[in-house]
Amino acid sequence: MHRSERKQARPDGKGLHPRNLHNQGYDFPSLANSYPPLAAYVNTNAHGNLSIDFTDPLAVKTLNAALLKHFYNIIDWDIPEGALCPPIPGRVDYIHYIAELLGIDEPASHPAYTRPKIALLDIGTGANGIYPLLACQIYGWDCVGSDINSRSLENVAAIIANNPKLKGRFILRRQPEKNHIFEGIIQAEEFFDVSVCNPPFHASQDEALKGSLRKLNNLARNRGEKTTVSTSPTLNFGGLEAELWCKGGEKMFLKKLIKESHLFSSQCRWFTSLISKIDNVKPAKKLIRKLGATDIREIEMKQGNKVTRILAWTFI
Template identity: 35%
Template sequence: MGGGRKRRRRDGSDAPPVMHPRNRYAAAAPDFAALASLYPSFAPFVTVSGGGRASVDFTDFAATRELTRVLLLHDHGVNWWIPDGQLCPTVPNRSNYIHWIEDLLSSDLIPRISKSSETVRGFDIGTGANCIYPLLGASLLGWSFVGSDVTDVALEWAKRNVESNPHLAGLIEIRNANEAPCSSKSETVAEEAVRENTSEPVDSVVRSIAPIFVGVVKDSESFDFCMCNPPFFESMEEAGLNPKTSCAGTAEEMACPGGEQAFITHIIEDSVSFKNSFRWFTSMVGRKANLKLLVSKVREAGASVVKTTEFVQGQTARWGLAWSFIAPRKNVIRSSTPGKVHHSFMLQGLRRGNGAFQVLKSAETFFCASNLSCKTDSLSFSIDVTLSDEQTQAATLDGDDLPGSVEDDSTKVHSTVTGASFRISVFEQMPGTLLIKGSLLNKSLSGTFTSLFSQLEETLKTEFVSKDR
């Protein structure tokens, strides 16, 4: 919040990173001076420079706590407080995570769980005394939540924060993960999940971290998503190394053996056994270096879809990881509609901060989410997309158009063109306008290509083009 030095982006540009476009604070940071005039309790924490710029000392826990309290009350109508020493969340950053999950749920990539009601239901792992995600999700979008935690203080204050908001209390339930029954059945489920995905001894992995889903998620329960702000560090000493922020937070909130990598790995392992209970599994990731490894673990666990994103607030960046075991909708990789071998469309009126690189990476994510192989060339701004032999044969059996063959039906499937592929290219026409071209590199499966390209067009326009156009 409040600007700061620009960070160099992945595409080499100096454009500042942007928040989620639906984030209340995306257009402008909170006006500290205006808030101080409205809320006298906040005024002592605001300093005005000679140039008239108002600022807050983010190394001061009391200041960040009062700012969070004021923002939740002023912008969200939420009454909130936490005692000294608890983790104090920043509202803009947490809002980014909520809106990203909203994007995942509104996409047509995977279907809803059949048992899901009309009300979106989320599970917050380690909700903390602040209970920030359930309070934001309920106030912004009317979602219902189960929040779990293990410490007495976190459970007490999470419940207090819920009860302080009667208009939201019916949407939020707080559960004590320590009360999870340690039945032989629960232990067996957890051990089977670990054996499938790690070579480490079962006891050291399962029992080193408190229960996440086993015994906490009830039989036959289903959720649209889970979310988590995991302990980022391996020790409290490591957590205190950043002099620019207040090192508030309990040991349970800030650190665990193995840090965030171990904690999120445990979520991934548990998710294998609860694949039918959640539409999306998600977690925040504090270190980009861990993201690639965790994506690999998710794929090894057998997830059908994996998505990532970046959360930005001022000079602070976090990453989001999401995965699902639900099969993508069939029309993502199959189509019986004949199509052309060349397609194109324009992206006009791109939102601020978006360009060819961002569009290229989003297109890559779109195809990877459909389990298609992608080879991206950032220099030529192009992606070569390849269907596996199995996907090619599936589309063939589903009636896609193939070039003429003199072979009989008994051998036709086995001789289909392997590695059917196409190329997506991004061209800048003028500032704010891009041309997206697609070319089928062989003439098989043109119907599948047409269907995929149409879905890509819809996805990119939804993500990058302003709604008022």
């Protein structure tokens, strides 16, 4: 097969994926009706619209629990204090773009949907387990979630236990070696259609804190507030070590991920990863080409003013 490489724009040129159920924003009354605890956090903002305080970690976590119950029939979702609280619409986008990459045109709820047998591996599933949860519920895939943190896996195990339909479809594996990614997780003779990953993108806890401060201040400015958060913020973005930061940050993690993917090139059809920093795209693609990938895709995603990218590659 000849080597090919392409950059894919969003299908509609802007905003979330067309299949994303969150394209029209949040219907807070409906969400609060489905998940009553959310009502305590909903207020009218400075623009006269119903919203929550997105700098309040409990409000954001409660919104996530409401979204997961209302749209995806996932109950009792929770994360421990300090764990990464993922933005659900953006995580849903990743899954839809991966489905497109695999040639799947409809979600499982569509009347014409014929369920293919798809196996997904989530590298660094964290305490939230969000990608496998969504992949199981939207497309009916079978998923494995791996993580180095046993406490994170215990939390996801509790979520799975509270949702019996996930039993046997979402399996957890602990990575015992901090210097390995796929090794010790992908078993002999096992094959995955796709792997997903949201790499730790900071090189240290201090760098992660500064990044979260910037996000909090941006949120405050968007609400028209003049106050500035400077120290000891309550971080709605959260993130334990290995979720938000690692030695060398996103660039070094991607290098390790790509190199190890080559060792398992016959056991996974597509390897994919989010890349938050555009400067890391070019060196990542260069390394992938050097290792002999037969196809490379760069897929842009946008949520609000934020643009992130999925990098996908295959050796098959």
